[in-house]
Amino acid sequence: MTALGASNPPPDTIAAIATPPGRGGIGVIRVSGGGVGPIIAGIVGKTLVPRVAVRARFVGADGEALDEGLALHFPAPRSYTGEEMLELQGHGGPAVLRLILARCTELGARLARPGEFTQRAFLNGKLDLAQAESVADLIDAATTTAVRAAARSLSGAFSTEIRALSEALIELRMFVEATLDFPEEDVEFLRAADVRGRIEAIAVQISGVLARAKQGALLREGLAVVLVGRPNVGKSSLLNQLAGDDVAIVTPIAGTTRDAVTSPIEIHGIPLTIIDTAGLRPTDDPIEAMGIERTWSAVAKADVALVLVDAAAGGNVAEDDAAILDALPAALPRLVIHNKIDLADLPAGVDSRRPGEGARAAQAERHVFLSAKTGAGVDLLQQEILALADVHEDMEDTFLARERHLDALRVASAHLASARAHFAAEKPPHELVAEDLRGAHTALAAITGEFTSDDLLGVIFSRFCIGK
Numbered sequence: 001m002t003a004l005g006a007s008n009p010p011p012d013t014i015a016a017i018a019t020p021p022g023r024g025g026i027g028v029i030r031v032s033g034g035g036v037g038p039i040i041a042g043i044v045g046k047t048l049v050p051r052v053a054v055r056a057r058f059v060g061a062d063g064e065a066l067d068e069g070l071a072l073h074f075p076a077p078r079s080y081t082g083e084e085m086l087e088l089q090g091h092g093g094p095a096v097l098r099l100i101l102a103r104c105t106e107l108g109a110r111l112a113r114p115g116e117f118t119q120r121a122f123l124n125g126k127l128d129l130a131q132a133e134s135v136a137d138l139i140d141a142a143t144t145t146a147v148r149a150a151a152r153s154l155s156g157a158f159s160t161e162i163r164a165l166s167e168a169l170i171e172l173r174m175f176v177e178a179t180l181d182f183p184e185e186d187v188e189f190l191r192a193a194d195v196r197g198r199i200e201a202i203a204v205q206i207s208g209v210l211a212r213a214k215q216g217a218l219l220r221e222g223l224a225v226v227l228v229g230r231p232n233v234g235k236s237s238l239l240n241q242l243a244g245d246d247v248a249i250v251t252p253i254a255g256t257t258r259d260a261v262t263s264p265i266e267i268h269g270i271p272l273t274i275i276d277t278a279g280l281r282p283t284d285d286p287i288e289a290m291g292i293e294r295t296w297s298a299v300a301k302a303d304v305a306l307v308l309v310d311a312a313a314g315g316n317v318a319e320d321d322a323a324i325l326d327a328l329p330a331a332l333p334r335l336v337i338h339n340k341i342d343l344a345d346l347p348a349g350v351d352s353r354r355p356g357e358g359a360r361a362a363q364a365e366r367h368v369f370l371s372a373k374t375g376a377g378v379d380l381l382q383q384e385i386l387a388l389a390d391v392h393e394d395m396e397d398t399f400l401a402r403e404r405h406l407d408a409l410r411v412a413s414a415h416l417a418s419a420r421a422h423f424a425a426e427k428p429p430h431e432l433v434a435e436d437l438r439g440a441h442t443a444l445a446a447i448t449g450e451f452t453s454d455d456l457l458g459v460i461f462s463r464f465c466i467g468k
Helices: 036-043 094-106 116-123 129-140 144-154 157-179 183-192 195-221 235-243 286-301 319-327 378-388 403-422 430-448 454-462
Strands: 014-017 024-032 054-059 065-074 085-092 223-229 261-267 270-276 304-310 334-339 349-353 365-369
Touching: 014 094, 014 116, 024 036, 024 094, 024 116, 036 065, 036 085, 036 094, 065 094, 085 094, 116 129, 116 454, 129 144, 129 157, 129 430, 144 157, 144 195, 157 195, 157 430, 195 270, 195 403, 195 430, 223 235, 223 286, 223 319, 235 261, 235 270, 235 304, 235 334, 235 378, 261 378, 304 319, 304 378, 319 334, 334 378, 349 378, 365 378, 403 430
Parallel strands: 223 270, 223 304, 304 334, 334 365
Antiparallel strands: 014 024, 024 085, 054 065, 065 085, 261 270, 349 365
């Protein structure tokens, strides 16, 4: 079924190299559209059995051999795009793939835009919009957990839940909007149908889907974790410990780190980018000052801050360290890391405390005691980072989600909350309840693409790779 509000795909034929740039054992060229037949005749020169890989010689305009490989023909509508398609699988050299692609364009195809194959699959009803987005997410997945979640979305698990909620809302809208035509019976009619209870049940289900979608968004986007603190508190050593490699230079000389050093890591399937920064202290060195400026720039973009202090203070936070904590953005989640417990003869552990003064005194802080040198307590830090990000260990039913999915679920939830509030009145304003239910339904339908603007489609598919 073609998505509502979307125009029919253009009738022209598109072609693209579908394998990554560079040399490889195999390269694939995909062609889709109404003009596939002449391209098969011009390059392969023989009839292809549908959906059967046939060994063939790929030839140029004068019959010269360009390559040799496999050709597959997919008649419409039983293809990825829903249109007639051709796949040519040859050797993976960039030059030979460009020659074959040029031959396709000579025979009437044009170069495909990024994501155009998947966009046509969506417009022809082969995938809904959430499934189409999961194609790109599967390609971009950085961890095995993210791969499984993206595959779950591609199989339709996320869409199935959204459609079930949409159908429940459609049924509710039927009851409520019927009362607009028979106002004298509206209260008893809605009470008999338990409309209020059903609204509350749907709201609970949406809350559950939203919680799992947030987990999926973490799998997709990951977390930016910034290490901040005074010079020589062990930020670079902790980065190396978390990364499992010597990615940052470690010396006893204060101010060694002048620029932000980043390293991708994975904790329980969640991708993290750890950012080591220049130590914070007053300085007249213009280069070090530039490094400190970049530290604050990294802090502004971070999802979590790890503020390192020296455990030699016996678990206390020194005045200079407290000033750094107070200078962090108020909304930025943070952990206070007491490093070098091996030198201070302190055990690894975690505690929660409420500062007695300063800008952060109103909220509790989590303090982690560890040694970046020996690794003692680093496992506790990993657990605290995940807890701070509200990551659940069981992610078997998680699906990858994008920010637009989260926004749509929040909008639907807000509309249902408004509908429940209207029912608190002695005589509920059913016109407003009906409008809230319509708003919730429209928000959910935007996730799967039932109601989607052409502009949004352009933004979504333009971010795909060419050939997909």
